[in-house]
Amino acid sequence: MQDTDPNQKNGSMPKPVLLVVLDGIRPDVLRAAIRDGDAPALGFLAERGEAVWDAVSVFPSITPAATAAIATGAPPAESGILGHAWYDREEGRVVVYGAMRETVISTGPVKVFHNNVWRMNRDDLSAPTLFEKLDERGIDGACVNFPVRRGPHEHPVRVRTVKRYKRFANRSELLGASVGGPKEYYMGDLFYSRDTGLHGRSGVGGLRRSVGINDAYAAGVGAMLLEEKAAPFTLVYFFKGDSIAHHKGLAAQRRHVAVLDQYVEDMFDAAGGPEKALEDYAVLALSDHGHTPLLPNRRRFVWLDRILGDGASAGPRVRFGPGLEIVVVPNGRSAFLYFEEGVEREKVVTNVLSRRGVDLAAWREDGWGVVRRLGRELRFRPMPPAGNGPRDTAGRAWELFGDPRALELEISDGIVRYGEYPDALERLWGCLRSPRCGDVVLSATPGYTFGEVSGNFHEQSDHGSLHASDSNVFVLASDVPAPRRLTDVVPTLLDHFGTAAAAATAVDTGT
Numbered sequence: 466m467q468d469t470d471p472n473q474k475n476g477s478m479p480k481p482v483l484l485v486v487l488d489g490i491r492p493d494v495l496r497a498a499i500r501d502g503d504a505p506a507l508g509f510l511a512e513r514g515e516a517v518w519d520a521v522s523v524f525p526s527i528t529p530a531a532t533a534a535i536a537t538g539a540p541p542a543e544s545g546i547l548g549h550a551w552y553d554r555e556e557g558r559v560v561v562y563g564a565m566r567e568t569v570i571s572t573g574p575v576k577v578f579h580n581n582v583w584r585m586n587r588d589d590l591s592a593p594t595l596f597e598k599l600d601e602r603g604i605d606g607a608c609v610n611f612p613v614r615r616g617p618h619e620h621p622v623r624v625r626t627v628k629r630y631k632r633f634a635n636r637s638e639l640l641g642a643s644v645g646g647p648k649e650y651y652m653g654d655l656f657y658s659r660d661t662g663l664h665g666r667s668g669v670g671g672l673r674r675s676v677g678i679n680d681a682y683a684a685g686v687g688a689m690l691l692e693e694k695a696a697p698f699t700l701v702y703f704f705k706g707d708s709i710a711h712h713k714g715l716a717a718q719r720r721h722v723a724v725l726d727q728y729v730e731d732m733f734d735a736a737g738g739p740e741k742a743l744e745d746y747a748v749l750a751l752s753d754h755g756h757t758p759l760l761p762n763r764r765r766f767v768w769l770d771r772i773l774g775d776g777a778s779a780g781p782r783v784r785f786g787p788g789l790e791i792v793v794v795p796n797g798r799s800a801f802l803y804f805e806e807g808v809e810r811e812k813v814v815t816n817v818l819s820r821r822g823v824d825l826a827a828w829r830e831d832g833w834g835v836v837r838r839l840g841r842e843l844r845f846r847p848m849p850p851a852g853n854g855p856r857d858t859a860g861r862a863w864e865l866f867g868d869p870r871a872l873e874l875e876i877s878d879g880i881v882r883y884g885e886y887p888d889a890l891e892r893l894w895g896c897l898r899s900p901r902c903g904d905v906v907l908s909a910t911p912g913y914t915f916g917e918v919s920g921n922f923h924e925q926s927d928h929g930s931l932h933a934s935d936s937n938v939f940v941l942a943s944d945v946p947a948p949r950r951l952t953d954v955v956p957t958l959l960d961h962f963g964t965a966a967a968a969a970t971a972v973d974t975g976t
């Protein structure tokens with residue numbers, strides 16, 4: 466039976482959960498801010514709860530893939546969300562969920578908007594979300610601005626926004642009338658379950674601004690939901706820290722943490738202050754990926770389509786056809802290569818790996834994952850649970866063939882230890898199994914980036930690679946065990962609600 470008062474204290478119901486996702490905040494950046502006293506609310510959470518500074522994102526370590534992993538518990542190959550962009554062979558086109566403004570403009574704002582808001586959740590997301598799983602157990606969810614939010618409740622597009630939107634979008638047939646989400650769903654002026662009086666502003670300057678999606682709004686709605694104790698599960702998402710790092714670098718991100726911390730404090734205050742908030746709520750705060758500073762000027766660019774030469778092309782509108790046999794889809798510090806029949810993988814891999822900025826190449830072959838770096842090659846695949854191969858820290862046994870130094874693996878006493886590529890086997894396997902990632906996946910050397918599908922490059926910092934600097938994330942957890950992987954968030958929270966729900970049932974039936 467559903468408990469509509471998340472604050473109820475009958476001893477058997479689980480604490481309601483607040484999940485806060487701070488996009489792209491590096492663990493060392495948050496740690497420095499806490500140490501310097503610039504993040505008292507998050508510092509309080511870290512001190513009272515459990516703080517993990519080397520949890521890991523998925524590969525590619527990029528927002529759509531990582532937020533889908535947080536929301537579904539599935540790696541990219543299972544969630545179906547691999548990156549900012551991928552090539553859909555069936556439709557013969559690049560699907561762009563949108564990243565930087567230039568990408569949105571070159572792809573077409575309505576198209577990106579359609580892909581991001583409708584298509585990603587409705588068509589491409591192939592794993593159930595936590596909102597859906599909790600709903601099956603009679604537990605309601607609330608979501609503010611988080612991009613992956615599919616759920617059983619229909620939310621109409623708010624008319625005022627669509628009218629404004631249509632003014633610059635004349636292909637409005639792409640925009641649906643409603644989306645499925647959790648019981649409470651808020652995304653700027655576009656979707657809101659109830660009128661909050663907290664509309665986003667109507668300023669100019671990009672897609673998000675135009676529909677009032679911003680962090681101050683998220684904090685305001687988050688505070689309202691906590692004050693009302695509106696739902697047993699509340700997910701609030703802040704994205705600005707990521708774009709600040711891209712455009713202004715990590716020192717600017719470090720300064721911005723003070724702003725984010727104020728948002729968290731506002732939400733805690735709405736719940737009765739930090740002490741009371743942690744008393745009443747289980748809280749999980751985490752990032753979806755890290756960030757790697759880029760080399761200055763043009764030195765940071767890796768132009769894959771130029772490296773691959775004639776027959777290869779990148780861009781939001783490319784498709785296979787006469788003269789085009791390799792489609793390149795850059796995703797920041799990772800990239801997907803798609804081959805037409807007859808393209809020799811070995812030739813392409815040898816070529817790209819000889820170029821500065823390309824760290825490693827990986828692909829799937831005859832049921833194995835294959836990775837090559839620094840002339841070393843490793844084949845790997847997971848073993849059945851009873852297998853006797855070396856085990857990673859999560860206990861999974863791997864069958865390995867070739868040179869483990871390709872991934873800086875150290876294997877001793879039947880244990881796999883990772884170096885600069887955290888959780889590399891699991892994360893590569895969680896990408897390569899999907900045909901959506903193409904025929905070869907690339908990861909960039911620190912300092913370099915493959916850029917965006919539009920051909921533009923971020924200025925200061927980027928992410929997406931298998932390397933630790935993009936891949937490590939922080940997790941702060943109070944009254945729930947801290948997940949070590951993004952894909953562990955859903956099982957952790959299902960456990961939290963499940964165990965207690967089972968206990969409540971046992972009490973109800975007098976057993």
Ligand SMILES: [Zn+2]
Binds near residue numbers: 489528707708711928
């Ligand atoms: Zn980013």
